Amino acid sequence: MxxxxxxxxxxxxxxxxxxxxxxxxxxxxxxxxxxxxxxxxxxxxxxxxxxxxxxxxxxxxxxxxxxxxxRRNLLTRPYLANLDQVFIVQSIRQPEWNPLLSDRYLVNVQLELDAVRSFICINKCDLAEEDELEALRKIYKPLDYEVLFVSAKTGRGIEDLRQHLGKQSSMFIGPSGVGKSSLINLLIPDLNLKVDLNEELQVGRHTTTYCELYKVPDKQNPSSDSGWIADTPGFNIGELSHPEPKDVAWQFPELIPLAQECKFSNCLHIVEDGCHVLANLSKIAPSRYESYAVIVADAQNAAAAYKETSQKIDGGSKKVGGGSTGKSRVIPRLNERFRTNSRRKEKQNLNDYRRSNSIDSDEESELDSTDTEQ
Ligand SMILES: Nc1nc2c(ncn2[C@@H]2O[C@H](COP(=O)(O)OP(=O)(O)OP(=O)(O)O)[C@@H](O)[C@H]2O)c(=O)[nH]1
Ligand SMILES: [Mg+2]
Ligand SMILES: [Zn+2]
Structure with a gap:
């Protein structure tokens, strides 16, 4: 076989x-x-x-x-199977580091790939000061997310990145233009993946258009089994599906112990009374809580928009037949313009008409109509 x-x-x-x-x-x-x-x-x-x-x-x-x-697991955005670890790649400049992006990718990956480890890989470190890089590490390292500083331009951190890739199946995920393909070109000599030639661009140009896996050679031992790395097309958080608002806090390790002490078990830690998270905001990195609040708000808006649309769809259909057997069918409701009044509606109109004109029911029996609406 x-x-x-x-x-x-x-x-x-x-x-x-x-x-x-x-x-x-x-x-x-x-x-x-x-x-x-x-x-x-x-x-x-x-x-x-x-x-x-x-x-x-x-x-x-x-x-x-x-x-x-x-299949061991499956990520749906982008579609990739059997991953051992995920590297969330962002650049510190060009495009500018965006904390919400990393946090949103982390939430999504954690929700879809339960036991898979995520790394934060910050590229274009040649364009940054050391203290701003260290400030980012200080936020994520205590939460047990390893932060790697790399530069595809200077080669900084590439061998460390290779060590972390090891013999595992990994992927680079991140917005367009952050240097995912450039990093893979450094890791795999002679690969020559297409990269964006305009270095100054602040937003990417979606140079990579499909997911592809490549074998990463082990430099120390080229004949041994090596790991896999997937290059993926850059995409933005707007393209990710929204989590349930109540599930978001569980994806923020620093919120979990605080959230257990909230007064209400369904607390979303945004405005609620007796919220232990809100009472301890000084213990959470401001950018992380901000990301949390935005992710929850976006998820709530998406859920509300979905509910509204599904109600509109419901309003456009109705149940017919079945009686007490429960075998009714759902059929589309005719637009008002094309609808003939139902017999009941006709009778109601007739009674109103009689009442307002003091007419006896026997006199006007010919006003009854037939029900033509299904
Ligand atoms: N200064 C600097 N520029 C870099 C670095 N790495 C990549 N670039 C430049 O950033 C641009 C985008 O790089 P790509 O590798 O195409 O980015 P990508 O993440 O693969 O983008 P998509 O394929 O669109 O998702 C290119 O012009 C690279 O030369 C780096 O470490 N430092
Ligand atoms: Mg690319
Ligand atoms: Zn709370």
Missing amino acids: ITGKVLRRHAGGYLVQTTETNTILLCPLRARLKKEGVSVVTGDDVEVSEVELGQVSGAQGSGVITARLT
């Missing part, structure tokens, strides 16, 4: 690197798997058959994916 790792989507199939020989094969998904709705994403381990060697589009041969092996 041949197994391999999915590097990325390519030309109607996937590039798969075989485990034994490191051969890169272009493999479509077997039709049966498609029918069964089996999804395959970058990072998945798969079984391959019908292997034929020889140059094909961007690969050393071809094959067919016949099974997806068990």
Whole structure:
């Protein structure tokens, strides 16, 4: 049996690197798997058959994916499977360090990938003063997040980063233009990933457009098994799905012990009476509490907007039939303009009309109409 790792989507199939020989094969998904709705994403381990060697589009041969092996985990934004650790990459300048971004990525990764370790990797350190870097480390280190200072320009911290990558499956995640691809180019000689050539740009240009996995060589021992790193397209927090407001505090390690002492168990630590977090704000880094409050507020707004939309949809449908059997159907409600009055509505109108004109019910029986609305 041949197994391999999915590097990325390519030309109607996937590039798969075989485990034994490191051969890169272009493999479509077997039709049966498609029918069964089996999804395959970058990072998945798969079984391959019908292997034929020889140059094909961007690969050393071809094959067919016949099974997806068990997935350890799956991140949905971006789609990546089987991760051991995540490096949240931001630059200190160009674009400017943004605490909310890192905190929002941390919350998302923690919620989706329970047991996966996150690192904060600050790039373009050649553009910063040491004390501002240390100030950031002081915020995150006590929370058990390791902070790495690197520069793809000067090479600072690259070997330390390589040590941390080790033999694990890792990914770089972060906004566009922070230097994710530049760092991978330093880690893997001869790779030459496309990077943005305009160094002064304050916002990225989305140079990387798909997720791809690369093997990172171990410099000390090039023949030994190495780890994987995924380069990903930069994206902003607006593209992430919102957590439930009540789940956010559990993703802030410094809030958890304080939150246990709040008066109400459903306290969101924003305005509530008897909130132990609010009473102890001096113990939390201001940028971290600010991030927490913004993430909760955004999540609440998203939940309210969703509720409003779903109510609007409900208002546009109605239940019909079923009686006491509970087998009613939901059908769309006709727009007011196209609706004929129901018999009940007609009777009501008629009674109103009779009352206001003092007419006896027997006299006007021909005013009854039929119900044409379903
Ligand atoms: N000064 C400085 N510039 C850097 C450093 N690392 C990367 N850059 C520059 O930053 C720009 C963006 O780098 P990329 O590697 O394309 O960034 P990216 O994160 O991959 O961006 P996307 O692919 O758009 O998500 C390029 O012009 C790099 O030359 C660094 O350490 N210092
Ligand atoms: Mg890139
Ligand atoms: Zn509270």
